[in-house]
Amino acid sequence: MPSKYMIDTQAAPNRFKVLTRSGIIAWEEGCLKCPVCAKRECIYGVYDNRDLDIMQMVDSIDNQCMNCLRCVQGCPKELIHKSVNPEYEALGDSYWTPEIITTLWSQAETGRIPVSGSGYSGPFSGSGFDSMWTDMSEIVRPTRDGIHGREYISAAIHLGKTPGHLTFTHSGDLDSKPPFLVDIPLPVVLRIPPFGPMGINTIKGWALAAKKLRTFLTLPYEMIDKEMVTFKECLIPSISPAQPYGDDLLEGVRLVEVPWGEKWKEIAQEIREAHPSVLISCRIPLAMGMEEMFLHLLDSGVSIINLEGTSSGRLLDDNSVFIKDAIRSIHLALVERGIRDEVTILVGGGLAMAEHVAKAIICGADGVVIDLPILIALECRMCRRCTKQLPCPVEIDQATSSWVASRTINLLGAWHKQILEIMGAMGIRDVRRLRGEAGRAIFFEDLDRNTFRSLGEVQEGYELE
Amino acid sequence: MSLNSKPPEVVITPSRFRNPIGKYRLHRTDDCIGCGKCVELCPYGVHVIQAGHVLTKNHYRCVGPECPNPCHEACPVGALALNRNPTFDTMGDLRWTPDLLLSTWYMAENGTVPPRGLEYRIGASDGGFDRLRLVFPPAHRSQSEALNEDVDIGIYLNRRDGSSHHIRIDVPFYGGGMSYGSVSIITMLSRVRAAAAFGTFCCTGEGGYPDELKPYDDHVITQVATGLFGVREETIQRVRIAEFKYAQGAKPGLGGHLLGDKVTPAVAGMREAVAGYPLFSPFPFHSVYSVEDHKKHVDWIKTINPKALITVKVSTPTDVDMVAVGIYYAGAHIIHLDGSYGGTGAAPDIAKKNIAMPIEYAVPRVHRFLKEEGIRDKITVMASGGIRTPHDVAKIIALGADGVCTGTAELVALECIRCHNCESGRGCARGIATTDPELTELIDLEWGTQRIINLLMAWRKELIRILKRLGMKSITELVGRTDCLAHLDYMNK
Ligand code: SF4
Ligand code: SF4
Ligand code: SF4
Ligand code: SF4
Numbered sequence: 035m036p037s038k039y040m041i042d043t044q045a046a047p048n049r050f051k052v053l054t055r056s057g058i059i060a061w062e063e064g065c066l067k068c069p070v071c072a073k074r075e076c077i078y079g080v081y082d083n084r085d086l087d088i089m090q091m092v093d094s095i096d097n098q099c100m101n102c103l104r105c106v107q108g109c110p111k112e113l114i115h116k117s118v119n120p121e122y123e124a125l126g127d128s129y130w131t132p133e134i135i136t137t138l139w140s141q142a143e144t145g146r147i148p149v150s151g152s153g154y155s156g157p158f159s160g161s162g163f164d165s166m167w168t169d170m171s172e173i174v175r176p177t178r179d180g181i182h183g184r185e186y187i188s189a190a191i192h193l194g195k196t197p198g199h200l201t202f203t204h205s206g207d208l209d210s211k212p213p214f215l216v217d218i219p220l221p222v223v224l225r226i227p228p229f230g231p232m233g234i235n236t237i238k239g240w241a242l243a244a245k246k247l248r249t250f251l252t253l254p255y256e257m258i259d260k261e262m263v264t265f266k267e268c269l270i271p272s273i274s275p276a277q278p279y280g281d282d283l284l285e286g287v288r289l290v291e292v293p294w295g296e297k298w299k300e301i302a303q304e305i306r307e308a309h310p311s312v313l314i315s316c317r318i319p320l321a322m323g324m325e326e327m328f329l330h331l332l333d334s335g336v337s338i339i340n341l342e343g344t345s346s347g348r349l350l351d352d353n354s355v356f357i358k359d360a361i362r363s364i365h366l367a368l369v370e371r372g373i374r375d376e377v378t379i380l381v382g383g384g385l386a387m388a389e390h391v392a393k394a395i396i397c398g399a400d401g402v403v404i405d406l407p408i409l410i411a412l413e414c415r416m417c418r419r420c421t422k423q424l425p426c427p428v429e430i431d432q433a434t435s436s437w438v439a440s441r442t443i444n445l446l447g448a449w450h451k452q453i454l455e456i457m458g459a460m461g462i463r464d465v466r467r468l469r470g471e472a473g474r475a476i477f478f479e480d481l482d483r484n485t486f487r488s489l490g491e492v493q494e495g496y497e498l499e
Numbered sequence: 500m501s502l503n504s505k506p507p508e509v510v511i512t513p514s515r516f517r518n519p520i521g522k523y524r525l526h527r528t529d530d531c532i533g534c535g536k537c538v539e540l541c542p543y544g545v546h547v548i549q550a551g552h553v554l555t556k557n558h559y560r561c562v563g564p565e566c567p568n569p570c571h572e573a574c575p576v577g578a579l580a581l582n583r584n585p586t587f588d589t590m591g592d593l594r595w596t597p598d599l600l601l602s603t604w605y606m607a608e609n610g611t612v613p614p615r616g617l618e619y620r621i622g623a624s625d626g627g628f629d630r631l632r633l634v635f636p637p638a639h640r641s642q643s644e645a646l647n648e649d650v651d652i653g654i655y656l657n658r659r660d661g662s663s664h665h666i667r668i669d670v671p672f673y674g675g676g677m678s679y680g681s682v683s684i685i686t687m688l689s690r691v692r693a694a695a696a697f698g699t700f701c702c703t704g705e706g707g708y709p710d711e712l713k714p715y716d717d718h719v720i721t722q723v724a725t726g727l728f729g730v731r732e733e734t735i736q737r738v739r740i741a742e743f744k745y746a747q748g749a750k751p752g753l754g755g756h757l758l759g760d761k762v763t764p765a766v767a768g769m770r771e772a773v774a775g776y777p778l779f780s781p782f783p784f785h786s787v788y789s790v791e792d793h794k795k796h797v798d799w800i801k802t803i804n805p806k807a808l809i810t811v812k813v814s815t816p817t818d819v820d821m822v823a824v825g826i827y828y829a830g831a832h833i834i835h836l837d838g839s840y841g842g843t844g845a846a847p848d849i850a851k852k853n854i855a856m857p858i859e860y861a862v863p864r865v866h867r868f869l870k871e872e873g874i875r876d877k878i879t880v881m882a883s884g885g886i887r888t889p890h891d892v893a894k895i896i897a898l899g900a901d902g903v904c905t906g907t908a909e910l911v912a913l914e915c916i917r918c919h920n921c922e923s924g925r926g927c928a929r930g931i932a933t934t935d936p937e938l939t940e941l942i943d944l945e946w947g948t949q950r951i952i953n954l955l956m957a958w959r960k961e962l963i964r965i966l967k968r969l970g971m972k973s974i975t976e977l978v979g980r981t982d983c984l985a986h987l988d989y990m991n992k
Contacts, residue, residue: 056589077928077938101918102928106586107516117585137848147847151921151932153749153885153907154840154851155592158626167839170752170816170855172745173783173793389853452849458782459752459854476817476856482626482988485860489631489981490989498632498985499620499890499968 038186039219041247041447043145046440050413050428051087052139053122055132057096058105061113072108081105126416129346134386135410138445142411145444147451162347162356162384163393165478174461187454189220189465191401193289194313195337196375216288216313218249220450221401221465222391223270223380224442225252227409228345231420233431234261239438240408241265246439247446252291252403255279270315273301284309291340294318294327299334306335315340320360320383321351325367332377340380340403347384357383358397365398365470374470388452398470411445412438504669507696509610509956512949514559514914515942521559522601522616524584525571531578537570543614546570558584559601562616593624594840595907595917599887606957607912607950612889620890627840627859628891630987635968645972650963652974654902656740657808659832659877664739664806668699670959671896671974675837675883675904676722676744676812678706680757680766680778681844681921682910682932683939689947690909691715696952702742702904706757707769708734720810723800725784728770732803741800742835743793744812745783748884749842751814751855753782758845758922763934794829801830808832810881815839815861820868827869827878835904836861838884843906843932845922858884858895866899866979889961899979905955912954913947 060073073081080098087094096119106114125132133156137148159165177185194215201209224244226237237257244251245268252270256277262269263283272291273279275298284290290305290312292298302314315338316331318324324341331339341364343357344350361381368374381394382403391402410416413428420426457465460474468474492498513519525545533553537546543560546553563581571579591597602619606612612619621629653669674690681704688711694701695718702720703712707729712719716737723730724744735741746752757766759777767774787793797809810833811826813819819836826834838858839851862882869875882895883904892903911917913931926933930941966974969983977983 059585077925100920100923100928101589101916102920103520103586103590103916103918104516104928107514107518107520110517112518115584115586116589118588147849149845149847149922150851150919151843151845152910152915152917152919153594153842154848155594155917155919156624156852157593158624158629158840158857167856168854170746170814171783172813172816172822173787173789175783387849389849393853452847455753455847455849456854459850461752474817476860481856481860485863486631486986487989489984489986490991492634492985492990495637497635497637499635 041450043444043447045144046437046444048143048413051097054096054119055122056116057119058099059115059117064111064113066111072105076105130416135416138407138410141448142441142445145447147448159478163358163390166393167476168456169474170459171461177463187457187463189453190217191221191466192217193338193378223250223403224408225403225405227405229421230409231426231431235435236431236438239435240442242435242439243442244268246443287312289313289315291315291317317342319350320357321349338378343383345384345406357381361397361399388449392453392456395468396471396475400469408442411441504698507952509953510949511609512953513608515946519559520586521561521584522587523561523563524558524582525555526580526582527555528578530576532576536573540568540570540573565615590916594622596622600911603908603911607954610953610956612957612961620888627857628894631894632985633893634983634985645967647963650966650972652962656879657832658879663808670697670699671902672905673699674701675906676702676704677843678704679709679769680706680761680934684711685939685942685944685947686931688944689951692948693951694718697955700740709769725782736804740808740810742810742812743796746814748814748837748839750846750850751839753850761926761934766934790825797830810835812837815855819861820864823865823869824872827874833879833881835881841884841906858882862895862898862900889958893965896977897980897983901978909951912950
């Protein structure tokens with residue numbers, strides 16, 4: 035077994051005050067100046083440590099308040115109240131919810147798994163990845179000394195094509211060429227997000243993170259300048275037919291992305307000839323009829339396919355189909371043909387939480403590609419002002435590369451631990467064995483229908499309560 | 500003749516905080532002439548006269564737009580305005596809506612369900628319990644004349660053998676495990692004393708058996724969990740029911756974890772550990788690899804305490820039905836299914852949301868499978884994990900459980916607001932889930948006990964009302980009666 039993979043996380047404080055779900059309203063008028071004011075009794079010392087951030091016009095009490103409501107309930111003149119923060123509720127959109135955004139922030143800040151007391155607080159189920167649960171085992175354990183023990187759970191996957199069999203010569207030597215594979219210790223590849231005010235430090239920071247994490251950062255070929263060249267081995271340049279590429283820059287690169295498009299075949303052929311050791315990944319849109327595209331690519335020898343859905347986890351041309359279902363059908367189609375291992379499937383679009391990684395793999399992907407989470411890790415509020423050429427409220431382009439790297443590493447560190455938790459509960463110790471294990475998942479549509487479908491009949495005159 | 504022993508008394512027990520939180524607030528302007536009309540009109544005692552002044556003392560009792568006699572409309576000088584309380588909307592979540600928190604507080608104060616103004620039956624999670632409805636026959640056909648005393652909501656816990664204790668509880672619930680260390684000793688004692696008052700039980704959780712509990716031995720279930728913290732032969736011999744905890748719903752497949760801050764010298768002593776160090780309870784039992792190993796566990800308890808009932812707590816994996824059958828054949832009396840959406844202790848959010856299935860699915864599956872095996876009437880099925888209201892209790896029983904284990908609802912009765920910060924720093928700022936001596940003092944034992952008694956009395960009354968509406972005389976008639984349920988998503992389809 036290779037040595038245990040650990041992600042070294044270190045707190046990387048927010049640069050801006052985070053938005054909180056609710057705020058404190060404390061009136062001064064009518065205050066009795068009680069000898070022991072309810073504010074002073076706050077066990078978190080929120081009022082005593084109060085300060086106003088002039089630049090951001092945020093009062094620190096809202097960030098520190100833990101919502102115990104003791105001050106609200108203690109003031110004899112009832113001068114203290116809390117109220118919902120409309121700015122918080124307006125964060126993101128219906129897919130990238132305020133809850134997702136704020137937990138990504140805190141994981142990027144601390145590198146820790148979100149833990150809380152007092153049960154689950156969310157909806158019963160939802161759409162897409164929210165419509166499935168993962169299994170657990172009452173007595174099977176993945177390792178003998180716990181999920182973070184010496185005997186470890188592996189989240190490593192390889193990129194590339196595994197041969198169906200090996201051939202040997204009569205003297206017992208390997209006859210076939212050994213497969214060319216690239217290993218990554220966690221099933222996540224980073225990609226430059228579709229928007230965001232990225233400065234050179236932002237991109238460098240992400241590359242640094244990819245290097246430390248021993249995974250890859252996919253970025254447009256033209257973003258690789260002199261400085262970025264030093265990160266070559268952990269970059270996946272994406273080559274578009276419109277942009278010419280310099281051959282020398284591909285020297286030392288291990289993977290190249292060629293997006294599906296008019297000339298992809300020629301480009302792929304060219305690269306293969308000039309750089310036989312470079313793995314080629316083809317990025318194709320997740321859309322209706324993609325199976326055909328897929329098989330076509332397989333025929334022409336592509337070993338990595340990156341399926342890309344929308345940022346809200348759906349097909350590009352049909353908003354009603356979720357990537358989770360699309361991956362399942364592709365995976366099954368390949369298994370039926372007996373060619374599943376001829377290709378690595380990476381899935382991108384709408385991957386927003388650690389659980390999505392595990393669930394995408396259960397549905398049949400080998401790994402995932404994430405983009406917006408690494409932007410949100412940098413405190414992005416998903417306001418999309420940058421897409422309208424307006425200034426970014428959290429000045430992402432101003433952040434230093436080391437801060438960007440730490441935030442990204444923290445986020446992935448927290449995700450890695452959470453993936454281990456999910457696998458540990460299932461009693462699985464190798465993420466490659468999670469692939470396509472749909473039998474170890476529970477799908478809402480099936481289960482709900484099977485359990486409750488017979489509860490639809492109500493006789494005339496009967497009352498519901 | 501009634502089987503029931505006398506239920507405890509309800510004693511009105513208001514909030515321990517100066518300003519109880521309501522859904523509405525009434526704003527009184529200086530125009531008020533003190534005529535007293537609002538005091539006279541309000542059916543809920545929101546306004547009072549004190550030393551000649553009219554004051555709005557009890558905002559929290561206001562039922563808002565559902566009021567039959569709105570004071571703010573009747574005030575001759577228009578001095579009153581009804582507003583929604585902004586704080587109300589900052590509380591709770593989709594499972595425990597602010598309405599459910601407040602109605603649970605109402606029950607804990609008054610021992611009955613709220614008259615109006617609050618949704619006390621369902622939350623807003625939009626699935627499971629929150630989309631299921633009880634189906635009542637037309638009013639004239641139900642046996643509404645039956646006396647409340649004649650409706651029996653008690654259940655038998657030993658349906659298996661004559662050699663172990665013969666135990667009946669008068670209410671279809673007992674307290675689920677919450678350990679000393681995760682909650683304060685006062686919280687623990689309040690729960691156990693309330694359980695004793697109802698003639699039911701309360702489980703210690705995995706943190707040992709504090710001496711303070713000794714007077715209530717007959718109502719304690721001692722837990723043997725994977726860390727074996729505080730487990731001794733002597734504690735197992737003291738009780739009538741012992742529980743094996745294989746897994747728990749909040750973190751299925753993961754071990755328990757008590758942060759170092761909460762491991763005070765007292766907690767450490769009880770658990771035979773070192774103060775200040777975090778305690779990990781491993782997952783799973785390191786002595787159990789199979790159903791046969793599980794049987795050895797059960798045999799071990801039976802050797803130490805031959806008359807004890809054995810309950811086995813498991814979570815809800817896809818093969819929960821097989822697990823249940825295995826538990827029965829290993830000799831257990833009770834199977835306790837803990838669904839994934841409940842729990843009180845600290846757990847990774849990813850586990851709470853994603854791992855294992857909600858209890859609403861697990862119970863019917865287990866019920867059906869045990870029936871097919873022909874052993875359903877030999878074992879008691881208890882359900883927990885997201886049971887918040889008396890309606891949830893009735894629904895899960897109609898889906899196939901015999902009874903439920905309470906947890907979060909009792910903490911809410913002690914005025915938990917589900918801020919989810921139980922694990923940070925000194926623990927719960929409201930003195931419930933903490934081991935900090937100063938914070939523990941925020942709750943008075945008599946107050947805590949009575950609040951839980953009141954809550955459970957309200958549940959009891961509501962369950963009796965539900966059974967009467969269904970034309971049933973015993974809660975055992977409701978078990979598995981899915982025809983008494985409708986699911987809104989599948990109606991008229
Ligand atoms: S609500 Fe609680 S944590 Fe927040 S300021 Fe008031 S006392 Fe402090
Ligand atoms: S915070 Fe707004 S402006 Fe800044 S990167 Fe994010 S979406 Fe763009
Ligand atoms: S009815 Fe109006 S004027 Fe009369 S006491 Fe009430 S608030 Fe004051
Ligand atoms: S910390 Fe919050 S959620 Fe936990 S017990 Fe206390 S009030 Fe309830």
